[in-house]
Amino acid sequence: MTAARDPSTAYVAALGGAPVAPASPQGGWLERYEHLVGARTLRALEALARKLKGHRIVMVNTTKTGGGVAEILHRVVVILNELGIQTSWEVMEGDEQFFGVTKKMHNALHGHTQPLTEEDREVYHERTRIEANRLALDGDLILIHDPQPAFLIEHRREPGQHWVWRCHIDLSRRDESYWDFLKPAVARYDTAIFSHIEFVPPLTVPAALVPPSIDPFAEKNRDMSEEEVETICERLGLDAASPWITQISRFDRIKDPVGVLEAFKLVRTRRPSHLILAGGSASDDPEGAEVLAEVRENAKGVKDVTILELPPQSDIEINAIQRASTVVLQKSLREGFALTVSEALWKRRAVVASAVGGIPLQVLHERTGLLVRSIEGTAFQTIRLLDNPELRRDLGTEGHVHVRDNFLHTREVRDYLAVFARLLG
Amino acid sequence: MDQAPPTAVSEAFTFYTPSPLESPAGQVATDMQSLRDGIAACSEASLFQHVTRMPVRFPHAKDVPENDFARWAGDQMQMPEVSERLAFVGSGSSASFDELREALLGVLDRVQPRERKREAPEGGSFYFIEAHSVLAPLGVDARTPAEVIEVWPWIDLGSAFYHLVEAPLYGTSEHALIPWLREHGGKTMADSAEQVVRSSRPLNILLKEVGSRWRRSMIGRRLIERAEAPELERQREARAAMARLAGRLRGRGNKG
Numbered sequence: 001m002t003a004a005r006d007p008s009t010a011y012v013a014a015l016g017g018a019p020v021a022p023a024s025p026q027g028g029w030l031e032r033y034e035h036l037v038g039a040r041t042l043r044a045l046e047a048l049a050r051k052l053k054g055h056r057i058v059m060v061n062t063t064k065t066g067g068g069v070a071e072i073l074h075r076v077v078v079i080l081n082e083l084g085i086q087t088s089w090e091v092m093e094g095d096e097q098f099f100g101v102t103k104k105m106h107n108a109l110h111g112h113t114q115p116l117t118e119e120d121r122e123v124y125h126e127r128t129r130i131e132a133n134r135l136a137l138d139g140d141l142i143l144i145h146d147p148q149p150a151f152l153i154e155h156r157r158e159p160g161q162h163w164v165w166r167c168h169i170d171l172s173r174r175d176e177s178y179w180d181f182l183k184p185a186v187a188r189y190d191t192a193i194f195s196h197i198e199f200v201p202p203l204t205v206p207a208a209l210v211p212p213s214i215d216p217f218a219e220k221n222r223d224m225s226e227e228e229v230e231t232i233c234e235r236l237g238l239d240a241a242s243p244w245i246t247q248i249s250r251f252d253r254i255k256d257p258v259g260v261l262e263a264f265k266l267v268r269t270r271r272p273s274h275l276i277l278a279g280g281s282a283s284d285d286p287e288g289a290e291v292l293a294e295v296r297e298n299a300k301g302v303k304d305v306t307i308l309e310l311p312p313q314s315d316i317e318i319n320a321i322q323r324a325s326t327v328v329l330q331k332s333l334r335e336g337f338a339l340t341v342s343e344a345l346w347k348r349r350a351v352v353a354s355a356v357g358g359i360p361l362q363v364l365h366e367r368t369g370l371l372v373r374s375i376e377g378t379a380f381q382t383i384r385l386l387d388n389p390e391l392r393r394d395l396g397t398e399g400h401v402h403v404r405d406n407f408l409h410t411r412e413v414r415d416y417l418a419v420f421a422r423l424l425g
Numbered sequence: 426m427d428q429a430p431p432t433a434v435s436e437a438f439t440f441y442t443p444s445p446l447e448s449p450a451g452q453v454a455t456d457m458q459s460l461r462d463g464i465a466a467c468s469e470a471s472l473f474q475h476v477t478r479m480p481v482r483f484p485h486a487k488d489v490p491e492n493d494f495a496r497w498a499g500d501q502m503q504m505p506e507v508s509e510r511l512a513f514v515g516s517g518s519s520a521s522f523d524e525l526r527e528a529l530l531g532v533l534d535r536v537q538p539r540e541r542k543r544e545a546p547e548g549g550s551f552y553f554i555e556a557h558s559v560l561a562p563l564g565v566d567a568r569t570p571a572e573v574i575e576v577w578p579w580i581d582l583g584s585a586f587y588h589l590v591e592a593p594l595y596g597t598s599e600h601a602l603i604p605w606l607r608e609h610g611g612k613t614m615a616d617s618a619e620q621v622v623r624s625s626r627p628l629n630i631l632l633k634e635v636g637s638r639w640r641r642s643m644i645g646r647r648l649i650e651r652a653e654a655p656e657l658e659r660q661r662e663a664r665a666a667m668a669r670l671a672g673r674l675r676g677r678g679n680k681g
Contacts, residue, residue, distance in 0.1 A: 418444035
């Protein structure tokens with residue numbers, strides 16, 4: 001089937017051939033990974049990929065830029081093609097109305113309930129019908145990312161095709177009425193993939209677990225010289241001489257920024273240190289603005305606290321702040337997977353984090369970081385780390401190794417290949 | 426010398442690389458009693474994921490972390506003594522699934538009845554997972570034990586673990602390397618590999634140790650071969666060895 005396509009998405013939808021990735025480095029991504037994960041790991045990936053030779057994979061999501069899924073697809077699609085698996089990437093388009101409905105759906109599946117009206121359903125189904133006619137979904141395996149394009153299967157599944165639904169969001173606190181809406185579509189897939197076992201709802205199809213991963217070459221994670229770190233921090237006005245304790249998270253109650261502040265107050269009574277609470281701008285999020293105001297109120301009169309509102313696309317700043325920090329905190333009350341922890345571990349930082357959600361998969365207590373359950377525990381473990389450079393170094397080193405083995409894109413690609421091979425092999 | 430002559434190609438050992446496909450196993454533990462019930466009922470693939478696979482999940486760790494059950498008992502249930510016991514009984518990667526299950530249940534049966542029903546903190550439940558390996562041929566075969574030594578540096582960590590631990594545990598005898606070595610005259614190699622596997626070391630160390638033990642075990646045979654080789658060939662090999670050594674020393678000097 002051929003379809004009219006927005007020229008701006010043409011590079012991702014290179015039907016029948018390797019997509020022209022805008023950021024493919026000379027020699028390819030796999031070559032760049034070789035010095036990180038080793039040639040033997042790449043040979044194992046190639047072996048698995050050989051099982052899929054001749055098959056065509058189509059990835060589908062709803063945006064080519066912005067957001068974690070698009071970031072991952074930019075890399076994974078290129079890596080799959082480098083491995084010899086013909087993989088294309090289709091972007092489902094929609095108007096404001098459609099994305100209004102899918103935003104509501106996204107929030108409700110995260111637990112923020114808003115009623116799904118009959119009109120919402122109509123808008124959603126109508127756009128799905130239009131896009132089902134337009135998109136090039138003629139691969140052997142179609143991998144649909146997230147709920148927005150989930151119903152394409154009802155219109156386009158061909159005999160002999162395999163369809164896989166990849167859910168990147170945390171469904172553990174889902175609004176059941178939205179899940180009831182989505183369930184009939186998910187039931188038609190061959191497999192559903194989730195990031196973490198706690199996110200898996202009751203299903204009638206097999207589930208697979210594929211944790212998310214980080215890109216070690218992205219601006220947020222790439223290596224930086226000390227001079228570069230210093231320059232960026234100076235530009236942000238961060239020049240505290242005492243050791244930095246940092247939490248980078250949006251201003252959201254579940255990230256417990258007030259709890260972080262309380263823990264810091266306890267630390268500050270015993271050790272000189274400086275707290276940096278950095279997060280995304282709260283200007284377009286009423287609750288975020290409220291939490292930020294609360295944090296500022298609580299920080300009044302507390303010495304050595306910097307609260308930073310970072311604009312979107314502040315990846316390089318986040319990278320520099322994490323690298324300049326002595327201790328990185330993730331004192332969440334609830335979490336999804338919390339990849340920010342892997343990002344800090346990748347930079348060999350000493351991490352103190354709550355034992356919730358996907359954090360214990362990344363922080364193995366006393367091995368790759370320190371797990372805590374209370375404000376006092378956070379203060380205690382932070383002081384331990386401030387006092388003990390060897391412990392910081394050991395945890396940071398093991399944390400880096402753990403992320404290299406388990407949370408880089410090459411591992412996520414391997415997991416996808418295993419799912420594909422199980423279905424197609 | 427236990428080296429057998431090369432066997433027929435049909436008896437070659439083919440190396441596979443496994444990719445673990447993880448999925449929910451169904452059981453959820455919210456206290457020590459339900460952990461016990463879960464372990465009693467779970468599949469072998471679940472015991473494999475939570476206990477046996479630890480070396481391959483943390484292949485480059487300084488030492489292999491305690492298994493998931495032990496870590497949960499320690500981190501979430503705050504029961505260090507039970508955690509230690511679970512860690513110990515789960516640390517022998519060559520134990521059969523029946524032996525492993527029995528040993529884990531033995532530890533949990535010793536938990537005081539009043540402690541068994543104490544609930545995990547909110548968000549601290551233990552979800553059982555299964556791991557099934559999807560296999561792909563690495564494109565590497567060995568026809569003799571000596572060839573296994575030659576190809577060993579090409580074998581990835583997952584593949585080594587699969588052929589030394591996973592395949593024998595699941596009774597996939599055609600993929601079990603140690604029995605194959607025995608059958609093909611590599612008894613010394615098989616014994617030393619078995620010894621290393623039993624030590625439950627981190628996988629990257631295990632892989633290196635197996636390789637170096639095997640290479641050492643071949644020194645005698647190589648000496649005999651060299652002694653029997655023509656003079657010219659021996660001189661050429663000696664010069665090449667000296668050049669390699671000099672290269673290594675130069676490299677070390679540069680680093681220093």
